[in-house]
Amino acid sequence: MALVNIVLQGKGGVGKSYIDSLLAQHYRARGLPTVCLDTDPVNAPFAGYGAYGVRRMPLLAGDDIDPRAFDALIEAVMDAGADDVVIVDSGAATFVPLCAYLTENDALAFLAEAGHEVRFHIVVTGG
Secondary structure (H helix, E strand, O other), X not given: OOXXXXXXXXXXXXXXXXHHXXXXXXXXXXXXXXXEEEOOOXXXXXXXXXXXXXXEOOOEEOOEEOXXXXXXXHHHHHOOOOOOEEEEEOOHHHHHHHHHHHHHOOHHHHHHHOOOEEEEEEOOOOO
């Protein structure tokens, strides 16, 4: 099934969307179809790269992130084709809620049972 790449970091402005764009370029250059998803409810910089056809995931309920809205993210991953590569940009604002959702709902096991391989890319910062 699909290869799922999730780029995470709790700090904003560290290059998550840039890494997403590099991943999209890498997989597309190898002829692999990509499904690009942006979960950043504030800026959505990955969605700003028009060439990748990034789909924004609406996560806000009023001014707050609705954890149940991550269900749509999982559904989008499940809808990916067997040869697709999924690239998920998580904004800094979604870092904690997304990690909590994945843990509390055992989403990684669910995706694995469906045959998806999940890879996390963590931006390491210093200072």
